[in-house]
Each structure stands twice: as structure tokens, then as C-alpha cells.
Amino acid sequence: MNKRIEVIKRCALEAGEILKYYYSNDLNVRFKGKIDMVTDADTSSQERIIDIIKSEFPDDEIIAEESSKNTLNLKSTWIIDPLDGTTNFVHRLPWFAISIAYLHNGDIKLGLIYIPILNELFFAIKGEGAFLNEKRISVSEENCLEKCLVGTGFPYSIHENYEEIVTRFKKVLINVRGIRRPGAAAQDLAYVACGRFDAFYEDGLKPWDVAAGILLVNEAGGKVTDYKGEEYKIGQSNQILASNLLLHEKIKELISL
Ligand code: IPD
Numbered sequence: 001m002n003k004r005i006e007v008i009k010r011c012a013l014e015a016g017e018i019l020k021y022y023y024s025n026d027l028n029v030r031f032k033g034k035i036d037m038v039t040d041a042d043t044s045s046q047e048r049i050i051d052i053i054k055s056e057f058p059d060d061e062i063i064a065e066e067s068s069k070n071t072l073n074l075k076s077t078w079i080i081d082p083l084d085g086t087t088n089f090v091h092r093l094p095w096f097a098i099s100i101a102y103l104h105n106g107d108i109k110l111g112l113i114y115i116p117i118l119n120e121l122f123f124a125i126k127g128e129g130a131f132l133n134e135k136r137i138s139v140s141e142e143n144c145l146e147k148c149l150v151g152t153g154f155p156y157s158i159h160e161n162y163e164e165i166v167t168r169f170k171k172v173l174i175n176v177r178g179i180r181r182p183g184a185a186a187q188d189l190a191y192v193a194c195g196r197f198d199a200f201y202e203d204g205l206k207p208w209d210v211a212a213g214i215l216l217v218n219e220a221g222g223k224v225t226d227y228k229g230e231e232y233k234i235g236q237s238n239q240i241l242a243s244n245l246l247l248h249e250k251i252k253e254l255i256s257l
């Protein structure tokens, strides 16, 4: 696993340099959907990460957001979001991340979320804990709804089906200290892991948005399920709730309609 740890960190740092370059230079923006964008930064970051992994582990599977074929064969697999928070990036907001997870036989073994502009590297190893810039992190100890800060986000398909999402949002909003929608799901999960957020929930996230963050939250002492409290299954579950464990049931009650 040591070689994979070295490689995952190298991927993040090199991709981070690419994102930093594009962040302060011209961007070519294309649309994948009505409000879903992709830029040169997404594709260049992804190409660099894939090149590094392929050169070190040619037989591993790679699932990456901007690839056309993404089959979930979990034997020895990397799951990559080369730029999480593309909308922020296009609007020159600094909240964007690179998210990389390594899975063996379906089990997430390594999870890394790097926020290059803020120089924050979140990293977790299965069974060995979660870290921010090499210092151990843990979830918050808050168990009172009125004192908690909750992160959330909205899928790109929000226009097609917003009623339930708005109802949930309203219920949470009037029961907690505050809600934030930073715009990068991987970062949101990392923020639960380090205790900045007490909980996070969102509909419609993809494997590359959540794979690394799930391990971070679990290794930091938190809990990740779907909105019903059932096990969150990567590639199958459509709704994610991550929390500091203490608040899990209370938030689950609020978001179950
Ligand atoms: C998006 C971000 C956003 C979330 C969206 C994701 P992208 O990822 O994580 O916070 O609300 O659902 O798709 O497209 O910027 O990689």
C-alpha cells in the first residue's frame, strides 16, 4: 500500500499545480448539460492523474468523471474527480478540490481530497485514521441541532425535480444554526471529517464526488448512510448523509419526508 500512498499524493499535488495554473489563466468552458460545465482544467487534471496511475499500476481500473466509459469493476480501482467544484472554478471561487480514492475488492482503502488554493490535503487510510496536512482529524462532538452547521448541495438536474430538495432544505434550515452550500461535495465531506461541518447531505452525487470523502468521514469517527439510514453503496445509492455520528438520527429525521 505504501507505493499507492505515494502515488495518490503525487497525483493530487501535480493535478493541483495544473488547477492553480488554469485558475489564474483563460479557461475554455463547454457545457455537458444545462448548467453542468467542463473546462480545460478538468480534462488536463484528469489526464495527468490517469497518466501517473497508468504508468505505476497498468492493470488497475480507473473510473474518472470526464471519461466516456466508467464501469464499476471494483477489484483494484481508482475513482477520480479531477476537479470537484467546476462551477466555483469557472466563477473564480477558491472552493474546489481534487478527489481520488483507491478501492480493493469494493472496499475503500485510500481517500484523498486536496484543496489546492487553500493548501489543504485531507487523506485517510482504511483502519489508520484521517489526516489534514498530516495532522490527525476527527469529526465534531456536537449533538445539539441548534448548534450545528450543515453542508448541502444541489444536483445539476435541480430544475427537473426541486420540490423535495426545497422541502428538505427548509426543514433543516429552520432547525439548525446554519446551512452552507460551498459547491464542492468532496470538500463538504472533508469538512465533516475535520469537524467544520457537523453534517452534510445531498441528492444525486456520483461515485467520484463521494468515494474519498466517505473514507475520510468514517476514519474520522463519523457516519455515512443514505437518507434512510441504510448503508451508502457507491454507484447505487442516490442520496448521502454524512455526520459526526451523534447527530445522525436527528438529521435523518429532518430530511426524511
Ligand atoms: C459537483 C459539486 C457540487 C455538487 C454537484 C456535483 P463537479 O461536482 O460537487 O457541489 O452539488 O452535485 O456534481 O461537477 O463540480 O465535479
Ligand code: CA
Pocket: 081, 083, 084, 085, 185, 208, 209
Ligand atoms: Ca464532482
Ligand code: CA
Pocket: 042, 065, 081, 082, 083, 084, 085, 086
Ligand atoms: Ca468534477
